[in-house]
Amino acid sequence: MPVMILFAASLTVIGAVMVITRRIAVxxxxxxxxxxxxxxxxxxxLGAPFAAALEVIIxxxxxxxxxxxxxxxxxxAQPESDREKEWLRPRAWLGPAILAxxxxxxxxxxxxxxPHTGTPAPITPRDVGLSLFGPCVMMxxxxxxxxxxxxxxxFHIGRHRPETP
Amino acid sequence: MTAxxxxxxxxxxxxxxxxxxxxxxxxxxxxxxxxxIDIMLNAAALVFIAAGxxxxxxxxxxxxxxxxxxxxxxxxxxxxxxxxxxARGRPSLDADTGNLLRG
Numbered sequence: 001m002p003v004m005i006l007f008a009a010s011l012t013v014i015g016a017v018m019v020i021t022r023r024i025a026v027x028x029x030x031x032x033x034x035x036x037x038x039x040x041x042x043x044x045x046l047g048a049p050f051a052a053a054l055e056v057i058i059x060x061x062x063x064x065x066x067x068x069x070x071x072x073x074x075x076x077a078q079p080e081s082d083r084e085k086e087w088l089r090p091r092a093w094l095g096p097a098i099l100a101x102x103x104x105x106x107x108x109x110x111x112x113x114x115p116h117t118g119t120p121a122p123i124t125p126r127d128v129g130l131s132l133f134g135p136c137v138m139m140x141x142x143x144x145x146x147x148x149x150x151x152x153x154x155f156h157i158g159r160h161r162p163e164t165p
Numbered sequence: 166m167t168a169x170x171x172x173x174x175x176x177x178x179x180x181x182x183x184x185x186x187x188x189x190x191x192x193x194x195x196x197x198x199x200x201x202i203d204i205m206l207n208a209a210a211l212v213f214i215a216a217g218x219x220x221x222x223x224x225x226x227x228x229x230x231x232x233x234x235x236x237x238x239x240x241x242x243x244x245x246x247x248x249x250x251x252a253r254g255r256p257s258l259d260a261d262t263g264n265l266l267r268g
Contacts, residue, residue: 005169009177016181016204020188025196032200039207042177045169046218051210051229058233063203063240070244071196074251074258088191104179123223131223132230139227143234150238157245 008041029067036060047122174215182208195250195258199243206236 015035022028036059043052132140181204188201210232217225247258 013180016184019200020184020192028197028200042169043214046174046214048214048226051214051226054233063237066240066244070247123217123226127223128226132227136224136227139231143231146234146238150241154241154245157249
């Protein structure tokens with residue numbers, strides 16, 4: 001197993017675990033950036049440099065800026081960690097965790113058994129563009145509908161309304 | 166450059182998705198729940214990229230673009246909801262305190 005693959009993949013998992021276990025939201029955002037950058041490395045190793053660039057630009061750039069904005073506007077308030085700790089007694093999660101570990105082991109065994117087809121050639125942005133605006137042009141329309149719906153939703157929810165009695 | 170086999174990428178996606186799911190289940194903070202959803206969406210995107218690499222097809226990356234738009238929309242709507250809840254004078258970001266939405 002080459003070093004680069006192990007490094008990127010393990011950094012992805014470590015970052016994700018650190019995200020969901022931090023107590024302060026800004027620290028979690030930092031680890032989330034680490035996760036996205038490592039995932040961009042994984043995409044590069046899979047032969048998808050265009051997806052890696054988009055991952056860095058949109059996820060690690062735009063979406064993280066959104067999170068930082070909201071954390072700035074809300075400020076630190078974390079009073080619920082005691083209740084979360086009280087939920088995490090071993091009696092509550094031990095049985096499902098053991099079963100899920102067994103299933104993951106079986107999945108790993110099954111994935112090992114499937115043959116690989118050699119190293120993939122990279123899929124260039126030209127291929128993606130030809131596919132996107134050729135046979136998959138409906139995806140562009142769907143994405144535009146989705147972004148418009150998100151824009152309207154964010155505007156409708158976030159606008160200032162006087163409190164109704 | 167050595168390439169990552171698509172089977173191992175599937176395994177990585179499974180681990181990432183389980184991590185995000187665990188994050189949604191064990192955290193009550195709305196911000197952390199949104200971050201966990203982002204991790205899960207990334208795991209799904211990784212599956213598409215790995216499938217596209219396995220069969221050398223650009224359709225996987227087209228679906229990755231779709232997931233990217235979906236994640237941006239979901240994050241914007243979720244953060245707008247968080248700001249709306251916070252503007253009502255709610256002191257904490259606990260998801261369980263938001264079960265009485267009116268108007």
